[in-house]
Amino acid sequence: MDMTEKINTELVEQGKNKIMWARNKMPVIRNISERWKREQPLAGIRVAACLHVTSKTANLLITLKDGGAEVALCGSNPLSTQDDVVAALNEVYDVPTHAKRGEDKDSFYNRILTVLDLQPHITVDDGADLITTLHSQRKELLDSVLGGTEETTTGVTRLKAMAKDNYLKYPVIAVNDAMTKHMFDNRYGTGQSTIDGIMRATNYLLAGAHFVVVGYGWCGRGIAKDASGMGARVTVVEVDSVRALEAALDGFEVSSMDEAAEKADFIVTTTGNKNVVDKKHLDKINDGCILSNAGHFNVEINLQALEEMTKEQREVRPDVQEYSFKDGRKVYLIGEGRLVNLTAGEGHPADVMDMSFSNQALSVEYLAKEHEQLAKDVYPVPRHLDESIAKLKLKSMGMELEQLTDEQIDYLNSWEIGT
Missing domain, CATH: 3.40.50.1480 (Adenosylhomocysteinase-like)
Structure with a gap:
């Protein structure tokens, strides 16, 4: 052989x-x-x-x-x-x-x-x-x-x-x-596997870090929850007022992308939309920030703008590319901006x-x-x-559902009984 x-x-x-x-x-x-x-x-x-x-x-x-x-x-x-x-x-x-x-x-x-x-x-x-x-x-x-x-x-x-x-x-x-x-795969699956992918790629500490989640749908909820559970200071960026309010009441900071980029140690996009991290955000992004995407396509981070702003790039770890800006700042991109949980982890x-x-x-x-x-x-x-x-x-899982009694079913189907 x-x-x-x-x-x-x-x-x-x-x-x-x-x-x-x-x-x-x-x-x-x-x-x-x-x-x-x-x-x-x-x-x-x-x-x-x-x-x-x-x-x-x-x-x-x-x-x-x-x-x-x-x-x-x-x-x-x-x-x-x-x-x-x-x-x-x-x-x-x-x-x-x-x-x-x-x-x-x-x-x-x-x-x-x-x-x-x-x-x-x-x-x-x-x-x-x-x-x-x-x-x-x-x-x-x-x-x-x-x-x-x-x-x-x-x-x-x-x-x-x-x-x-x-x-x-x-x-x-x-x-x-x-x-x-979506209530389980998107929330618990994406939450755990995204954090796992980031950890495998970087081996950096989340506790105390400024961690920005862009989008607060089911995937964003899971990522924010798990990052917070590891001690990160989580900020949510949202365009939807109800989801933003939900994030705030869940205990997270809510801010614009402009403001969040300036202090972010980690940014994860999960919106399904294009260029949610755009050139204007990269212009002010925190030195050393780790960029990653948990959305399906690699369009959420403006990769063309990132390339154009860069004077030098190199692979510093498996699945991690370092981009050195002309003003001396550096940012790091995991998995070419593709799904971080699958490019750097097992999904x-x-x-x-x-x-x-x-x-x-x-x-x-x-x-x-x-x-x-x-x-x-x-x-x-x-x-x-x-x-x-x-x-x-x-x-x-060894769990059992409760069953409604006939009396309870009748009550739920009636309107006569009040206060």
Whole structure:
């Protein structure tokens, strides 16, 4: 055996171990897999997926395959792919996976086209790149597509815009909007994994540091909470008055980006919008500030302005680039401004991805059965599926729901009894 074969074998085994390690904490997905092995609800269905290729994602694809589907997977971000997971999916689990960490933009989109060669009946997306590529470059395949699912806030926003413009050609379920997705994945998953990514990349102390969170949606809430829990002095930047007020009452400072940049030791963007850290903020940013992004695309920090302001740059640690400004200040960017929790870490814990990917799996099953009843629009995850996932998760944690009595049900359905 030559060295290349030895390395590949080790990579496959490493990926297999990582996938099984995640599966230990994914009881809901395991439950769906066992049912699907018996029922085969996806027999004859081809599923194309564009997702972060991690150990948790692998368990979703294995589950879809257990349900009888023919599947193919590509990455949804050039720096979020785990090459050992790719190797294991291809060699151990017979899941065709087309992704490589660090690939360039052309290679990234070519792999999406390769996955679309499957001629899918259902698409599973994270960021909507698969769906938009299908609609723009492989239109001849659209007639055979039954439906799709979308995992992220950013992707759902794009798809709703497509539907508004009458450009969306098949129904899509907004998995991100399920309560058992965004309330847990976005908040607890993003919170923990973002802090983990920053710590792995920098090994700097958060306690006492000025930590700025840009955006106070579910992801921003989680990051702010976890940073505060580690002793950071957290400031929230928001454009929405209600969310800003919520952040203030949650105990955080609220300020403009201009003011926050001047004292920030860490800045994390999580808005889904463009240039929320712009040139005017970089002009006054605190010397030594660590910049990172937890939004889906690398557009939240104005990278072009950062390059133009820089007289010298170098990699100072894995996944950390130092930018030296012409006035002597330095700032540090983690993971090229891409998702910090996946470029510098392993992504969300399996415990929360269990719920997110269970939503994906059950939504795929729902589309396979009910697609004829759905118009070309964006739909929420059916409430009964959302609730079933919550119940299965609680049961796996050894917890039990209280039950309403008949008297209580009658009372809640009546109006006669008052003060």
